[in-house]
Amino acid sequence: MIVFRILETKNKMKHKFSSLLLGFMCFSGTIVKSQDTTAKILKDTDHEKMVWFKEAKLGIFIHWGLYAVDGISESWSFYNEYLSHEDYLKQLSGFTAANFKPKEWAKLIKDSGAKYSVITSKHHDGFALWNTNYGHLNAVSHAAAKKDVLSPLIDALKEKELKVGIYFSLPDWSSDLYTHFTTSKRRYAIEQDPQRWQQYLNYMNGQLLELKNNYTPDLWWFDGDWEHPPEAWESTKIRTSLLKGAPNTIINSRLTGQGDYQTPEIGVPVYRPEAKYWELCMTLNDSWGYQQTDNNYKTSQQVIDIFVDCISKGGNLLLDIGPKADGSIDPIQKERLLELGSWIRKHHKAVYETEKGIPYEHFYGPTTLSKDKQTLFLFVRDIPKDGKIVVKGISNTIQRAYVVGNGSILSQNKIAKLYWNKYPGISYIDLPKETIDTYYTVVALVLDGPIELYSELNGAVEQN
Numbered sequence: 001m002i003v004f005r006i007l008e009t010k011n012k013m014k015h016k017f018s019s020l021l022l023g024f025m026c027f028s029g030t031i032v033k034s035q036d037t038t039a040k041i042l043k044d045t046d047h048e049k050m051v052w053f054k055e056a057k058l059g060i061f062i063h064w065g066l067y068a069v070d071g072i073s074e075s076w077s078f079y080n081e082y083l084s085h086e087d088y089l090k091q092l093s094g095f096t097a098a099n100f101k102p103k104e105w106a107k108l109i110k111d112s113g114a115k116y117s118v119i120t121s122k123h124h125d126g127f128a129l130w131n132t133n134y135g136h137l138n139a140v141s142h143a144a145a146k147k148d149v150l151s152p153l154i155d156a157l158k159e160k161e162l163k164v165g166i167y168f169s170l171p172d173w174s175s176d177l178y179t180h181f182t183t184s185k186r187r188y189a190i191e192q193d194p195q196r197w198q199q200y201l202n203y204m205n206g207q208l209l210e211l212k213n214n215y216t217p218d219l220w221w222f223d224g225d226w227e228h229p230p231e232a233w234e235s236t237k238i239r240t241s242l243l244k245g246a247p248n249t250i251i252n253s254r255l256t257g258q259g260d261y262q263t264p265e266i267g268v269p270v271y272r273p274e275a276k277y278w279e280l281c282m283t284l285n286d287s288w289g290y291q292q293t294d295n296n297y298k299t300s301q302q303v304i305d306i307f308v309d310c311i312s313k314g315g316n317l318l319l320d321i322g323p324k325a326d327g328s329i330d331p332i333q334k335e336r337l338l339e340l341g342s343w344i345r346k347h348h349k350a351v352y353e354t355e356k357g358i359p360y361e362h363f364y365g366p367t368t369l370s371k372d373k374q375t376l377f378l379f380v381r382d383i384p385k386d387g388k389i390v391v392k393g394i395s396n397t398i399q400r401a402y403v404v405g406n407g408s409i410l411s412q413n414k415i416a417k418l419y420w421n422k423y424p425g426i427s428y429i430d431l432p433k434e435t436i437d438t439y440y441t442v443v444a445l446v447l448d449g450p451i452e453l454y455s456e457l458n459g460a461v462e463q464n
């Protein structure tokens with residue numbers, strides 16, 4: 001039986017989904033590209049500061065909070081009124097972090113092949129993982145843990161030379177100063193009580209400054225901007241204040257209009273996003289936080305499928321784990337990260353410091369290119385039935401073909417190459433069974449210069 005669960009948040013994104021639906025209703029036989037067009041990013045992003053992000057390819061997202069205690073959806077469970085706010089907060093007594101080993105988390109993240117990690121400092125429920133001076137809902141003063149769990153994790157990440165991203169929810173549904181409480185209860189409207197809203201902004205910006213000063217993160221991952229327009233959040237001011245003295249910090253696109261990169265919505269992009277910088281966030285099962293009832297885990301093959309898809313389209317994958325309330329990590333989540341990590345290590349040359357690949361017309365599968373564009377990496381998911389893979393329309397000479405992480409040199413032959421025109425012919429490259437990887441075999445084609453794709457329309461018959 002196929003278990004089909006829907007991520008909780010999706011119910012709440014009604015406006016976005018209905019416009020998408022409209023897009024599909026207008027579908028009249030042509031291709032509908034359901035790309036993220038809502039998230040506007042800045043045009044003047046400093047490319048220098050984006051280099052590490054562009055080359056990172058993999059980040060690990062961590063959703064850790066009260067919701068792991070009962071294994072219910074993060075914040076949304078009370079917002080959607082599946083249980084009362086009071087009962088939701090009872091989880092405070094179960095958030096022990098008794099087996100929390102930040103150094104082991106950081107090691108696991110490093111071993112996954114990730115170059116950065118993004119941790120939920122505070123989700124929509126308002127529960128802060130650090131010792132904040134703003135409000136009492138935090139791991140130190142109210143939860144069983146009675147300690148700051150964010151600082152040791154960030155220290156451990158930095159020790160492993162991982163870049164640090166901080167997730168911060170703009171909305172705080174537990175704060176009396178905030179407008180929204182649950183789906184059917186609003187505390188007030190901003191127009192009715194602008195002063196109260198200003199107090200909320202002071203509280204929120206106070207927390208942001210604490211985080212900035214304590215941790216100097218490399219990246220801010222905002223969330224929840226949809227509840228108010230950018231003017232209400234004063235998002236320009238937020239950006240200015242966070243970048244002050246830290247101009248190289250990167251901001252995601254969920255601080256409307258102020259982001260440096262895009263976060264594609266609803267799944268792996270089918271078409272290559274146009275944005276220069278983007279990151280897909282993705283769950284391992286169907287939940288962001290730990291939910292023991294959700295066993296719909298993607299297989300390692302599927303996780304690697306998604307990862308390869310992202311990097312071949314020039315983006316990053318931000319893969320999520322949801323640690324348990326005691327700070328331990330489910331073995332299956334660990335296993336997925338380690339399996340991905342060992343595949344990446346074997347194929348690191350084809351992963352890090354590469355660029356998006358070439359169109360599928362040239363090769364039936366995902367590809368990446370080395371920075372100098374002289375090596376084309378072909379990702380072969382299946383076992384070719386005649387032991388050969390096919391490459392078309394590349395004008396360069398393939399000087400050498402070899403299996404990445406294995407070293408075998410592969411033989412090749414070309415057909416349909418005519419001496420009297422420029423059509424480059426069709427290359428068949430032998431891929432012996434012994435070289436096939438469990439997930440993706442990667443073939444490197446070393447070219448005689450930067451790749452040149454042949455795109456003349458009429459090909460071999462042009463001179464007839």
Ligand code: JFZ
Pocket residue numbers: 009010013016074223224265266281288
């Ligand atoms: C948000 C959160 O509400 C959710 O709990 C989780 O933390 C996730 C990573 O981020 O969910 C969203 C936010 C925006 C969209 C989808 C889910 N969106 O723009 O489609």
